[in-house]
Amino acid sequence: MDMTRDTLSRLRARARRLIPCSAEAEDLVQDALLGYLERSEHGAEIAAPLPYMMTALRHGARAQRRRAERLSPLDSAGEPQTGDAELPCFTGEVLRAVERLPEPDRALLRRVIAGETQPAALARDMGLPPGTVMSRLARARRRLRAALGEDAW
Incomplete structure (x- = not known):
């Protein structure tokens, strides 16, 4: 297109x-x-x-x-x-942190952010085994927490 x-x-x-x-x-x-x-x-x-x-x-x-x-x-x-003005800033901060992650983590977290939370569906969409998706998701969340600072969670 x-x-x-x-x-x-x-x-x-x-x-x-x-x-x-x-x-x-x-x-x-x-x-x-x-x-x-x-x-x-x-x-x-x-x-x-x-x-x-x-x-x-x-x-x-x-x-x-x-x-x-x-x-x-x-x-x-x-x-x-949290003030109404602060929430969009925090959301933007999280999204910017996601964009700085390595591509496999970023792709997986984008799908979760879009609302797909079922590991089987994520695995099917990404063409990966469910166990791989779960371990990648755990690593991606750990990296995101580190990028934002532990106190953000």
Whole structure:
């Protein structure tokens, strides 16, 4: 697919409608483009790339909302609350740390961030044995914790 300015502007507009934070919306667009490119490089034929990426945007936004909802019970438990402005910065910090990891770790964590948490599905998607996926995931998380500092967890 030839990525035109129109395609990118349509993706960005959709992402901004789904997520109010412009930085997170841009991250969502990049994730959708990366997902499309990764699938294409692995031989998947995507007949309609734009609808595919629009769906990826919608799923990514939904996954972000689910993660935010999972944080809500912590807020009501009397723990110190993170200001609304700080959470996107922390999310961005985590995503930047993921991007600095070695490619195998980065690819695996991107799938987890996108919402795929079943080891069998990750193994199938990546063409690896489940045990390999589990050990790589443990190493990737350990490297991510080290990159962010242990106190972040």
